[in-house]
Amino acid sequence: MFATRSAKIASMAAAAAAAAVLAGCSAEVHVGTVRSSTSAPGATGSKAASDDAALPKVSAEKLGQQTAKTLAEQYNQPEPTVTCPEDLVGKVGTTMRCRLTAEDGSSLGLTVTVTSVTGTDVKYDIKVDDLPGASASATP
Numbered sequence: 834m835f836a837t838r839s840a841k842i843a844s845m846a847a848a849a850a851a852a853a854v855l856a857g858c859s860a861e862v863h864v865g866t867v868r869s870s871t872s873a874p875g876a877t878g879s880k881a882a883s884d885d886a887a888l889p890k891v892s893a894e895k896l897g898q899q900t901a902k903t904l905a906e907q908y909n910q911p912e913p914t915v916t917c918p919e920d921l922v923g924k925v926g927t928t929m930r931c932r933l934t935a936e937d938g939s940s941l942g943l944t945v946t947v948t949s950v951t952g953t954d955v956k957y958d959i960k961v962d963d964l965p966g967a968s969a970s971a972t973p
Contacts, residue, residue, distance in 0.1 A: 889923035889953045896921050897931065900945065900959055904933070911936050915943070923947060923955040933961060 897915040905912035917931040927947040934940040942962040
């Protein structure tokens with residue numbers, strides 16, 4: 834019983850350490866292959882919507898994969914799972930909230946922000962949320 838409890842505590846401590854390393858971090862990602870979304874012929878809509886349709890996009894799947902890979906490499910941690918709700922429009926200033934899930938099941942939010950777009954080349958920053966209470970003192 835004691836060994837099982839100790840292993841569980843050690844596992845929780847390792848997970849907390851991994852989350853602490855990623856919390857508050859930021860990185861820049863360069864994605865050179867994106868897909869462009871096109872409107873169907875004869876489609877109608879607002880000019881803003883049609884303007885966005887002509888912009889390059891990073892698919893939600895690729896955004897999650899590339900973000901996970903970048904964070905794992907930058908912080909020498911196991912690759913987490915990152916899920917994003919939709920494709921990222923390649924327009925400077927566009928932001929999107931995604932969810933990072935570590936191997937142990939713990940999760941944090943993160944924000945990606947498009948920093949530059951050249952043709953179909955989209956670069957974005959990643960900012961992982963701070964851990965709740967991260968600024969609080971750890972002294973009992």
